[in-house]
Amino acid sequence: MNKTEKERIIEEEQKDASPVIIQLGIFAAVLFVSNILSLIMPKAFPVPVPVWGLIILYVLLTTHVVKLHQVEKLSGFLIGIIGVFFVPSGIQMYKSLDLIKEDGLTLFIAIIASTIVLLITVTFTTRLFISISKKIRNRRK
Amino acid sequence: MQFINNTFFGIFVSVVVYLIGLYLFNRFNNFFLFQPLFVGMVLGIFVLWVLEQTMGVSSTIIYDAFWHGGKDNFIGANLLFWFLGPATISFAIPLYKRNDIVKDYWVEILLSLIVGLFISLIIIYFICRALNLSDSVIASLLPQSATTAIALPLSTGIGGIPAITAMTVILNSVIVLAIGDQIVKWLKLDADPIGVGLGLGTSGHTIGSAKAVKLGSIEGAMASIAVIVVGIVTNIVVPLFARLIGLK
Incomplete structure (x- = not known):
């Protein structure tokens, strides 16, 4: 990223936030288009609506069609209370209590272990790759 | 039975259990087992289970009431769930x-x-x-x-x-x-x-x-x-x- 773009982000950040209704409008528009894109994807290769939305909003920001001050406040608010939005999904497991009854403990151990494996493996692999690439970059200099 | 066939039942339960979790988390110096989401989830499941036992109805009925406000409504806890899209x-x-x-x-x-x-x-x-x-x-x-x-x-x-x-x-x-x-x-x-x-x-x-x-x-x-x-x-x-x- 060149300096002007970095400055641009800082500049966009310092502007007064757009009214909530405009921020909502942008979100609604992005989600509406995402929904259509998600519907036309082949069934064998589903890309969920929120993932499409994330990509679209990111592209809009990168191309400066949408400015940071037009979406930042709403997004900060939503990310800040995302925990509450997730509670119903957690309580949803009430429906699957029968599944856990059979070999619940083993399944539970497997889930905890695999979560930790994912976390550690990806973090470690990235660290390895980044440190290798940094060495290569330094040598080029 | 009547009182859980209510669009605000699921939302109310979800928010209250989360707030209890938040309180415990702050009260016990951010101890990891009191993570608001975890506490909320366990408490919420417990609340639904207790309702199922005391009211003597099937878990599906309780779940439907929680998720979309019972058979006559469309909105319940699924409203909160919906917000995961915009949040993502x-x-x-x-x-x-x-x-x-x-x-x-x-x-x-x-x-x-x-x-x-x-x-x-x-x-x-x-x-x-x-x-x-x-x-x-x-x-x-x-x-x-x-x-x-x-x-x-x-x-x-x-x-x-x-x-x-x-x-x-x-x-x-x-x-x-x-x-x-x-x-x-x-x-x-x-x-x-x-x-x-x-x-x-x-x-x-x-x-x-x-x-x-x-x-x-x-x-x-x-x-x-x-x-x-x-x-x-x-x-x-x-x-x-x-x-x-x-x-x-």
């Missing part, structure tokens, strides 16, 4: 703010996610075998790195049980939120913010990304990119891996 696209903002990292390291990011995911699948497979889990349970656990909308059809496709996959994806988030950053610190992997971000985003999905955003701007941006890339990579890698180990 919000991660475009932390991602855009660290566009410098994305531009410098996108090759490394993509490679790390693909390779990391593949190695994870192998390790997860052997853990499951060691625990003597059946093929269908293993197939249910393999797609867990993707979000629910991707993981469920994948799981069905390779002979898994979608309900177990759904539960796994939810637990991923809760576990990463509770102990994700501690694990990274214990193993001294926290020196590289790019790695931490990608790890949290891959294992904890959107909730892991929310945690990453709190850790720092690079972590937040990297977790956001992980949510996008891992979903798509899982779509391709998991069916291949399943065929490789002869699941289906």
